[in-house]
Amino acid sequence: MRSDILRRACMALGLLAGLAVSGQAVAQNRTLAPGIGGVPGQLPGFPLLGQGSGGTAGGTQIPGSAPAVLPPPTFDQRSLADIPGQQRGLERLGSPTQAEGGASLVAPLGDQARVAGPATAVFGAALFTGQQQSSSEAPNPNYVLAPGDRVSVRAWGAVDSELVGVIDPAGNLFLPNIGPVRVAGVRVGDLQAVVEGEVRKVYTTQVQVYATVLSTQRIGLFVTGFVRAPGRYAGVASDSILDFLVRAGGVDPGRGSFREITVARGGGTIATIDLYRFLLQGVLPQIRLQEGDTIIVGRQRAMIGADGAVRNNYLFESTSRANLSGRELIELARPLPAATNAVVRGVRSSQPFSRYMTITELAQQTLLDQDTVTFVADVAARTIRVNVEGSRLYPSVLVTDRDMTLCGILDHIAVDAQLANTEGVFLMRPSLAISQKRAIDEALDRLERQLFLAPSATTRIAESRAQEANLISQYISRARRVQPEGRVVVMGASGACAPIRLENGDIIVIPERSQTVFVQGEVNMAQPVIWREGWGIEQYLDAAGGLTARGARSTLMLRRPSGEVILDPRVPPRAGDELIALPYLDPKYWQMGTDLVTALFQIALAARVFINN
Numbered sequence: 001m002r003s004d005i006l007r008r009a010c011m012a013l014g015l016l017a018g019l020a021v022s023g024q025a026v027a028q029n030r031t032l033a034p035g036i037g038g039v040p041g042q043l044p045g046f047p048l049l050g051q052g053s054g055g056t057a058g059g060t061q062i063p064g065s066a067p068a069v070l071p072p073p074t075f076d077q078r079s080l081a082d083i084p085g086q087q088r089g090l091e092r093l094g095s096p097t098q099a100e101g102g103a104s105l106v107a108p109l110g111d112q113a114r115v116a117g118p119a120t121a122v123f124g125a126a127l128f129t130g131q132q133q134s135s136s137e138a139p140n141p142n143y144v145l146a147p148g149d150r151v152s153v154r155a156w157g158a159v160d161s162e163l164v165g166v167i168d169p170a171g172n173l174f175l176p177n178i179g180p181v182r183v184a185g186v187r188v189g190d191l192q193a194v195v196e197g198e199v200r201k202v203y204t205t206q207v208q209v210y211a212t213v214l215s216t217q218r219i220g221l222f223v224t225g226f227v228r229a230p231g232r233y234a235g236v237a238s239d240s241i242l243d244f245l246v247r248a249g250g251v252d253p254g255r256g257s258f259r260e261i262t263v264a265r266g267g268g269t270i271a272t273i274d275l276y277r278f279l280l281q282g283v284l285p286q287i288r289l290q291e292g293d294t295i296i297v298g299r300q301r302a303m304i305g306a307d308g309a310v311r312n313n314y315l316f317e318s319t320s321r322a323n324l325s326g327r328e329l330i331e332l333a334r335p336l337p338a339a340t341n342a343v344v345r346g347v348r349s350s351q352p353f354s355r356y357m358t359i360t361e362l363a364q365q366t367l368l369d370q371d372t373v374t375f376v377a378d379v380a381a382r383t384i385r386v387n388v389e390g391s392r393l394y395p396s397v398l399v400t401d402r403d404m405t406l407c408g409i410l411d412h413i414a415v416d417a418q419l420a421n422t423e424g425v426f427l428m429r430p431s432l433a434i435s436q437k438r439a440i441d442e443a444l445d446r447l448e449r450q451l452f453l454a455p456s457a458t459t460r461i462a463e464s465r466a467q468e469a470n471l472i473s474q475y476i477s478r479a480r481r482v483q484p485e486g487r488v489v490v491m492g493a494s495g496a497c498a499p500i501r502l503e504n505g506d507i508i509v510i511p512e513r514s515q516t517v518f519v520q521g522e523v524n525m526a527q528p529v530i531w532r533e534g535w536g537i538e539q540y541l542d543a544a545g546g547l548t549a550r551g552a553r554s555t556l557m558l559r560r561p562s563g564e565v566i567l568d569p570r571v572p573p574r575a576g577d578e579l580i581a582l583p584y585l586d587p588k589y590w591q592m593g594t595d596l597v598t599a600l601f602q603i604a605l606a607a608r609v610f611i612n613n
Contacts, residue, residue: 103376106309106338114313118372119305123314123332124258124279127242128250141189143238144288147171148217151183153195158206164214178202188213221289223248225297226256237289241273244295251275251297259317260298263287276317302369306333308342309375318369326365329373335359338377346371386502388413390510391420405499406490406508413510421513421576423495424561426487428507433486440484444476451476491562511561514576519544521581522551531575540579547581555582 107114145151147169154162165173171184173195181198183191195211216236221244224230228249235243241263245251251258261273270287277283302318311334318324335342342362345354347370357365359375367373386398386409393414400409406427415422451469456462490498516528517540524545532539537556541547557580558566558573573579 103341103378105374106336106377108311108336117307118374119307119313119315121314122253122258122303123312123316124275125250125253127275127279128246141187142286143188143213143216145183145186145188145191145213146217146237146288147184149237150214150216151191151211152214153209153211155199155203155207155209157208159203175199219289219291219293221292222294223297224294225261226252226299227297228252235289239289240284241287241289241295242284244289245297248295255300257298257300257317259301259319262296262298263289264294264296265290265292302367304329304367304369305372307372307374309336309339309377310334311336318367322369324367326362326367326373329367330359330363333373333375335375336377339375341376341378343374343376344371345374381504384502384504384506387505387507388510389507391415391512392510400502403501405501407497407499409502409508410497413508415510419512421511421561423491424511424576425491425497426509426511426561426563427490427500428509429486429488429503430505431486431503432488433484436484436486440482441480444479447472448476487563489563491560491564493564511576514561517573517575517577517579519579519581522548522555522583523581524548531573534572536572537569537579540573541581550583551581552584555584556580557582 105116107116145167147167149167150164151167151173152162152164153173153175159177161176163175167173167184170180171182172180173183174180175195175198178198178201181195183194186194191213192209192211196209199207199209216238218234219237220232220234222232223244227245230248233244233247235247241261245261251261258275261275262269263271263273271285273285300317301321302323303315304318304324305315306329307313312332314333316324316329316332319328339359341356341358343354343356344362344365344367345352346368347353348368362373380402382402383399384402384404386400388396388398393416398409398412410425451472454465456465488500490500492498515531517531518528519540520526523541524547527544529540529543537558547553553569556567556569558568558571559578559580560566560574561576
């Protein structure tokens with residue numbers, strides 16, 4: 001029976017071994033040796049991992065390494081099929097690299113929560129989404145006084161007087177003992193100086209004067225065109241065009257124009273306003289609105305959308321009726337530095353149109369009404385970033401070429417030969433951890449199906465399986481919370497590293513040297529035992545108190561610091577190894593036990609977590 005359990009365990013180990021890059025990857029052309037000569041950055045007495053010719057391997061850009069060689073020529077925009085046979089040798093030959101996921105949409109750093117997809121908001125529409133503001137009685141200092149405005153003038157000193165008057169149609173304000181003072185056309189900020197200057201012509205400095213504007217003239221304007229609520233709206237002369245547009249509900253984003261707003265008076269046009277200048281530059285014409293003026297919002301011009309890797313994800317209106325140049329759209333949308341290409345979609349000659357082009361080509365294009373442009377980052381990264389953890393010296397982050405192998409980059413990692421276990425180097429790969437997690441979940445799903453769908457011949461068997469199902473369900477719940485570490489075995493028994501190509505985000509771990517063998521699992525006293533020359537598995541088990549009732553010598557597992565797993569009990573442990581006594585599980589001669597054993601071994605090996613109950 002126990003031999004059958006061991007066989008099933010080996011099957012489970014074989015299943016997991018496929019996740020760890022074909023199990024134990026062993027290199028045949030490189031052996032770790034303490035120290036290499038002539039490698040820049042090496043400290044006296046501190047060897048480097050690996051043995052090679054020194055310098056830069058594969059163009060690695062590592063501080064302290066030899067200067068990088070010039071990169072070989074890259075492919076141009078032509079296909080290899082278009083290149084004559086005599087010239088194909090000039091092109092760079094393909095090399096195995098990590099597959100790219102294609103074009104990607106990059107969000108700005110300050111807007112990571114942006115929802116990916118076509119732009120839906122019209123640029124400038126936010127001007128009219130706030131609450132309507134009431135007219136202010138006190139105008140701003142730049143307001144120019146006009147007939148009908150109320151002004152207060154107070155004098156004290158040799159003469160004590162106060163006057164509240166209205167500027168007459170001639171533009172004058174009458175002051176007793178002074179006469180008419182022309183204030184129409186004067187800025188509010190200059191009113192004090194103008195009135196005080198007229199008073200000084202009659203009175204001496206013993207008379208102090210204070211002048212202020214109480215309110216401006218009430219006016220009524222018509223707002224029409226493509227606004228949400230056309231009509232006549234009241235306000236004061238100091239209100240701006242934006243105030244009256246807000247009262248009319250703002251520009252209709254589906255029909256109205258933000259770039260063609262006119263102010264009509266007496267049958268003629270006195271001003272044309274482009275709100276884009278206000279939105280981008282803060283420029284808004286200073287227009288003195290009068291009673292009976294009409295604000296007209298023109299019909300919408302060509303509308304082009306920009307989305308993807310841009311700062312301004314909006315629908316933009318063209319300066320002309322029918323089109324917008326690609327250069328103008330780039331200036332309005334402001335693509336991110338990562339954006340390299342654009343997808344243009346629209347309609348041409350009543351047929352769907354789509355084209356993929358570079359940003360430079362887009363600047364030369366003419367975009368039509370209802371086109372959408374998606375900016376994407378579509379360039380293969382030439383470098384990857386690798387982290388180094390454990391017993392190492394100097395930088396913990398290395399940047400290298402995409403085709404760099406583990407054996408090549410080990411030449412550039414300095415270590416202390418007395419502290420680092422150079423034979424126990426292993427790799428942790430995030431993408432592998434995801435695959436391991438998926439495999440564990442699938443194994444647990446199969447176990448659940450066997451648990452709840454297995455038939456029972458008798459009532460007693462059904463009750464027994466119900467009790468077992470309760471215990472196994474608790475185990476499954478705990479097992480789903482296990483997070484694999486994505487370990488890749490890259491060192492063989494002879495100390496040779498595997499020539500595996502590195503991926504972005506890989507973590508190279510260099511363990512510390514250890515003088516103990518950690519004995520755990522189904523032993524009476526799980527503890528580290530000092531390594532002794534000539535000791536076998538039996539001596540280490542005895543030093544840990546022997547096996548428990550659920551332990552069995554047929555389920556012993558030896559794991560090296562590199563992650564290599566050995567099931568042969570005749571192999572003696574090394575310093576730093578882990579001796580694990582896995583629990584013996586009786587499969588009850590039915591399939592559910594096999595699935596449970598498989599899931600247990602997968603979790604134990606993928607996540608270094610051993611569940612004993």
